[in-house]
Amino acid sequence: MTDPLPFWRAKTLDAMTRAEWESLCDGCGRCCLHKLRDEETERVHFTEVACRLLDLESCRCKDYANRKRRVPDCVKLTPARVAAADWLPPTCAYRLVAEGRDLPWWHPLVSGRAETVHEAGVSVRGRAVAERAAGDFEDHVVSWPGRWPAGARTQTSMTKRRKSG
Structure with missing residues (x-):
């Protein structure tokens, strides 16, 4: 008997229950960093500036249930928005699942x-700057939110660390 596929491999984003959808968020906080879009090229530039509702330690929203009311430009992800979003980090589970x-x-x-x-x-833990302390966001443009961290692609480094520790 084979193990059943986990829901994220067995279902499309559209077919997921609300609980499954919400559990896809890994709590990295990268999508809660402000992005700047170049008006001429339409290119997205990540910043290290976090939304004012992002807890910089837990990397979770401090008021998730009311985020749209408190931060009107907060984007509520849906399967259609995931497909159209060019600003989701490459590590984002919603993006990964949408890409198969x-x-x-x-x-x-x-x-x-x-x-x-x-x-x-x-995650953004130890790397993000609080929105209210940031000043000019253009002074905080960084590339790391748009890349995979070196040790995140494979489990080798974590496996070795756990076995030796």
Whole structure:
């Protein structure tokens, strides 16, 4: 008897229940960083400036239920928005599933632990700047939110660390 496929491999984003959809968020906080779009080229530039509702330690929204009321330009992801969003980080589970890819080893649904997203260096913990302290966002343009962290692609580094520790 074979193990059934996990829901993110068996279902499209459209077919997921609300609970399944919400559990896809790995809690990295990258999508909660402000982005700047070049008016001439339409290119997206990531910043290290976090939305004022992002808890910089947990990398979760401080008021998720009321985020749209408190931050009107907050984007509520839907399957259609995921397909159209050119600003989602490459590590985003919604993006990965939409592209037909599997979740990485550090995703809490795979690892069984919320901390692995931080241990793998995927989250904004220790890297983001609070919105109110940032000043000019253009002074905070960075490239890392648009890239995979070095140790996040494979489990090798974490496996070795756990075995030796």
